[in-house]
Amino acid sequence: MTAKWEKTEANVGVLEVEVTSERFKAALDDAFKKVVKDVNVPGFRKGKVPRRIFEQRFGIEVLYQDAVDLVLPEAYEQAVAETGIEPVDRPSVDLVQVESGKPFIFKATVTVKPEVQLGEYKGVTIEDKTFEVTDETLTEEIEQVLKSHATVEVVEDGEVQDGDTVSIDFLGKVDGEAFEGGEAENFELEIGSGTFIGGFESQLVGMKPGEERDIEVTFPEDYHVKSLQGKAATFHVVLHDIKRKVLPELTDEFVQEVSEFETVDEYRADLKKRLEERAKQDHDRYVEDEVVKKVTENATIDLPEVMVNHEIDHQLNSFAQQLQMQQIPFDAYLEFTGTSLDELREQFREAAEQSVRTALVLEAITAKEGIQVSDDEITAELQKLAESSGLELDRVREIMSVRDPNFESFKRDLATRKTIELLVQNSKIA
Template sequence: MKSTLTKKEDNLVSLNIVVPAKEADSAYNMAVSRISQHINIDGFRKGKAPKAVVERHVGVDRIKQEALEMILPKQLNQAIYDNKLDVISQPAITDYQFEAGKDLEVTVEVETRPEVKLADYKNLNVKAEVPAKDDEAFNKALEGFLNQHASMELVLDRPSNETDTVVFDFDGTCNGEKIQGGSAKGYSLDLAHSNFIPGFAEQLVGHNIKDEFDIQVTFPEDYHDEKLKGQPATFAIKLNEIKQRVLPELTDEFVKSVSRFSTIDELKADIQDYIDHQRESLKKSAGEAAVFKSVVEATEVAIPQRMIDREIESLKNEYQQRLAYQGMDWKTFVDAQGGEEAFAKTLQEDAKARIKNSLIIDKIAKDENISVEQSDFSEKLSQMASVYGVEPQQMLKQFSQNPEILSSLSQQIINDKVRDFLVNNNNIEYVEITTDKEAVEA
């Protein structure tokens, strides 16, 4: 076998592969035999019909296709190896000459990995922003723990406040017409965490049980129902119940009854460990992002539109799967992103960013000899198995049935190892920033 390479535009390469006549004829005859074993021809048992009869029955072109499928993968892999190509797409046969007794000539087009002109990615000086330490984090976490085990008690002697949960009936109208889906009885709403339109929950504060009253609201301009966008509405309210959250008393007995800890001190130590771990994790992520952003911005890579288009389709499929899970239709989602044109632009930019990031990670991994070791794979499986509550071997068995998942898992490991490499080989200054809320309170 010999091959000739011709470079084309946008990282496309044309390979002309020549297979000796003897090898090509052998593949053709094997294809005849294989096909004859799976078809019924009058007067012959399966696999016993002469070649000429099989050719007349199924056609020479089909036999040639079968022969190509048998012989080409090996020849193509050898041609790719001989020409040191880094192929990133499925090969496409653009032409072939296949005649008995003659050398087989096949022209195949493949797409190669774009050249990545890496900027400096070691010994950089970068700044990473992290939120300032929250001195109230521990108290908030402890309060959150107590809230998980709080009880709801009826309130009979005061009006509702902004931290209560209320049960009420409502009936909405807009421009004199009933709002479709705008009424309910016995609806329960946590006033502190309302997902109703702005101004609705706030007007339920300050009322007593059995009060009947109207509230006035305006639907947001970006509301999903075209008829209601920006429109004023009135809701007739009847308040049925007021409930307040009552926190349990924090004692050793309580802690033991609701957790794996025996004392308050053990619980508090675990909360502090969790906060410290979260902060370190946040710091690490910020450092990784800062270094990687610096490398990406300084790296040059020309990405063919063909690659971008494939990535856009992949992104669309991911969105559609998530939307199907959430019960949202595609048009509603696209409209919420600003319409077809705006969303298409977003997809284009996101696809280019994903491709560039992936190419840079692969290039650094190659240059630094970063690879997936068995220990890396075992550790990743153990982490995932722990999350899903199964044994690592059980998860490996499931993954082994889907090569795409194994490939994705390997890529995740490479991504993590490259990002760890970047953090360990650059100088990162962590800068604490104050959130807008903290600045106002100060």
């Protein structure tokens, strides 16, 4: 077999493959063995028709398609390996010569991974950012802890306040006409959550149980339902009840209930330490992201549209799975938001392009720097996973090998991490 690769565009080329006549003859033989099992010819038992009789009756041409199906995929993969190209999509195949006794020839138009022209990637300068743990930060974190242990009581005699959860009936109208999705009964709404249109929740403040009120709002220009964008609406609201969170006091007794510490001071000190560790991690992640972003901007790549579309598909699938976890059907989401599938795909395009571009740049740097991952590094990483999951190392290795038999994907991820570490080590923070 011979293979010849010729680029025709930036990321597209033609792979011409010639398979020997002997190899194609073997494929014809295999095709005959497959087809003859279902052939009925008078005077012969089913599946026992001699090859000569079969070809006289049906012609050898009826075997060509099956022979091509048998030989082409393997020949294509072999040709790809021989020429060293990296296809990023299925090829478009044209059959050039399909004839018994002659070489089988086909041409495959292939979109390949683009070339990356790296710019400066060592010594890039980024602007630093402070991730400071202040007294205010500590207070806010403690507030969240207290809220997570809050009790809820029904307000019998009082008015709606910010932070309360209310049960309401409402009916919305635009130009005096009710609209779809603008009506509900016994709807639970937390005041200040931003769940409703701007101005709606704040106008409930001060209401008492049993009170009715008309609320005037205007839908934003970018509202997800196009027919309501920019429209003024009136909601008639009936308030049923008010529920209010009662936060516990931060006392030594509370600390002893929710932690291993004895006093508030000990608890605050530990919490501050954990916040500082988190701030350091956030800072490290920020530096990594900024360095990679800068390095990617410095590179030149002509992105194939097919790679971007594949990434959009991937991100859409992930988004659909997130919706499913929230028990929201994907089609229902599109209908509710008034968005078509094509419009949603366009919303993912910029992020997809950035993701593909970043991956290609990091891959190119990994190759240029000769960064590799040793077996010891793989074992060390698997050991970390074993310790965090509470499983034995061999069990973790077994589980990982099911999805990634040769650990190729795992190796790529580790190599990428090593590449990012190299970029950060060689960067400058201003």
